[in-house]
Amino acid sequence: MAEHIGFEEFYAGTRHRLITYLYAMTGDRAQAQDAAQEAYDRAWQRWSTVSGYDDPEAWVRTVAHRLCMNHWRKARNRVTAYLRHGTGRDADPPGENTVALITALKRLSVAERQAIAMHHLMDLSVAEVAAQTGIPVNTIKTRLARGRRALAGLLDEDASEEYAHA
Numbered sequence: 001m002a003e004h005i006g007f008e009e010f011y012a013g014t015r016h017r018l019i020t021y022l023y024a025m026t027g028d029r030a031q032a033q034d035a036a037q038e039a040y041d042r043a044w045q046r047w048s049t050v051s052g053y054d055d056p057e058a059w060v061r062t063v064a065h066r067l068c069m070n071h072w073r074k075a076r077n078r079v080t081a082y083l084r085h086g087t088g089r090d091a092d093p094p095g096e097n098t099v100a101l102i103t104a105l106k107r108l109s110v111a112e113r114q115a116i117a118m119h120h121l122m123d124l125s126v127a128e129v130a131a132q133t134g135i136p137v138n139t140i141k142t143r144l145a146r147g148r149r150a151l152a153g154l155l156d157e158d159a160s161e162e163y164a165h166a
Contacts, residue, residue: 007047011040014057018064026068035071039064104154112147115140 005013015036022032039060043050050056094102105113118129119140126144130137 005051007044007051010043010051010056014060015040018057018061021061022064022068025065026071031068031071035064035067038067100155101151104151107154108147108150112143112150115143116147116151119144 018039019029019032019036022035023029026032026035042063043056043060050059053059105116108116114133115129118124118132119126124132126137126140129135130140133140
């Protein structure tokens with residue numbers, strides 16, 4: 001019985017065997033590692049129950065195998081849909097203004113970028129942004145003001161550089 005074994009010891013003693021099994025089953029090492037990680041995560045969340053099973057490793061192996069089967073099933077369904085409907089029209093590449101905006105947004109703090117994206121791109125009110133983030137309304141207003149000011153400077157800077165190279 002494995003109930004006296006801690007999760008860390010269980011993981012260390014079974015990880016290599018499980019990944020080897022999944023790799024042999026899938027032929028894809030990354031998929032095997034992903035499925036194993038998910039299965040161990042589920043086992044850890046239920047360790048008080050799983051550790052009492054006669055063979056906790058079999059439980060983890062079954063969960064991981066099912067995760068791989070779901071992956072294969074989804075892949076098969078994607079191929080079937082592709083064969084039935086073909087691919088959609090390719091998306092046009094982003095315009096210069098979009099690239100400039102995204103580049104500028106990346107230079108803002110995460111907090112400012114979040115406030116601007118939620119307010120201006122998702123059309124949420126300041127109160128809705130505050131409610132969804134759990135941040136006071138005045139803080140959201142400050143982040144929006146600072147973010148807009150920074151974006152204006154960054155976009156003007158990019159435009160100035162573009163004209164200088166023309």
